Amino acid sequence: MRKNDYRARTHPAWWAFLVHRLSGLALALFLPVHFWALGHAISGEASLDGFLRLTDQPLFRFGEWGLVVLLSLHMMGGIRLLLIEFLPWTGLRKNWLAFGLGASTCTGLALLLALVH
Amino acid sequence: MWKPVQSYCVSSYSRGIVDTEKLRVRVWRSATGGLATYDVPRYESQTVLDVVTFIQRQLQPDLAYRFACRVGMCGSCAMNVNGKARWTCRTHVSKVAANNELEIAPLSNLPVIKDLVTDMSLFFDKWSQAKGKFSGNRTRHEDFARVSPESAQRKAVDAGIECIGCGVCYSSCDVVTWRPDYLGPAALNRAWTLVNDERDTQTLERLRAVAGDAGCHSCHTQGTCAERCPKHLSPTAGIAGLKRMTMKAAREGDL
């Protein structure tokens, strides 16, 4: 039995699937870390502060920025899927792909501005 | 100065050879488990099926492949051309042969019997598992059922009814590759056309057959089926509809 390779996958709806799945995976792995980090607040402000100081580095900031962009992409892709699955069929909603990409770019830029400011 | 014109060739294939271009065609062969290379003369209006036929008749007599109508009606000639599932009789070489190169392989996701021929049994078994057979309760002694072609339900059926079971969508679907028990786009599309058929009496059985991880709930809307379907159907649409219908059935305790 032969399987498909990348050549069968070079179309927008497939890329949307891949972005959605990979961003979801990254966020799923990030969440426990995020909760653990914020949970330091239970031990007091100093404990949380100590942890936050560790993350006050360019590499971390870039990672956080990246995760926010992934979150935005995952959400926009997810909304597209909800529209496809629950509203009457109007095609693969490629306009939503464009819109989602645009919105995520805006989010990324807005956050970049906030970080750099 | 007189220059011999290339296109008048003394062979039985003397109809419009395009320059001296030869196609470099790589074809999947079971014997080696790999691709064998053949040089095929290039013609105007040549289809990929023409190429395969040339190879079998002139170069490799034991090449196995399927075709029947050769005019885009039966779906028998479906194969992977340059990695994408297509009807070879309806694929012009000029459209797919970049740099005079072609790669021809059997459909994916199906056992290969030999060379370009796949075993379609599982494809049709899944059609059957999805209850893809109409089931009515009228007899010849009763009047015709009156179904308005304008009703939303009938429009949904009509959008998917032209499927001829060629297997291109099944071959193209990654979920079929990842989940061996996944019914696949064609079977689910057929179930969709039947649950929307107001004459059909097996709606609940059908919904039970297509629900779950082996059915509609595993579709990730990759949409390759809709991209590749030679009849421009969208199994993705029907599957989304089945998700809504099975949700309703589950809510009403019918699943």
Place this chain on the structure above:
Amino acid sequence: MQAMSLRTQARLWYWQRMSATVLALCVFVHLGVIIYAVHSGLSASAILGRTRGNLLFGAFYSVFVIACAIHVPVGLLRIAEEWLHWRGKSAHAVCLAFSAALALMGLRAVYGVVS
């Protein structure tokens, strides 16, 4: 999937989509909160100054955490089944455990920053 009834499979799909709808709203708000927070400062005192005693914040983020605990494990189960070929009871058990972990750790974090 033999390990799970048809009804449960359909329900998992349904609850993943319902929690997705809730999360869409939550994430919109959260993105706004993130950008605001980055602007206003990310030291512990700055963060806690905004969240301590903020019951609305606490309620909102508790809902957010629960929605995540429902939404995330279903997606992970799909990835496990399709890309890791990990099926059956062990895969379900791990995803259920992950769900519980997210809920517990998340609610603990909300409690930590609000109280």
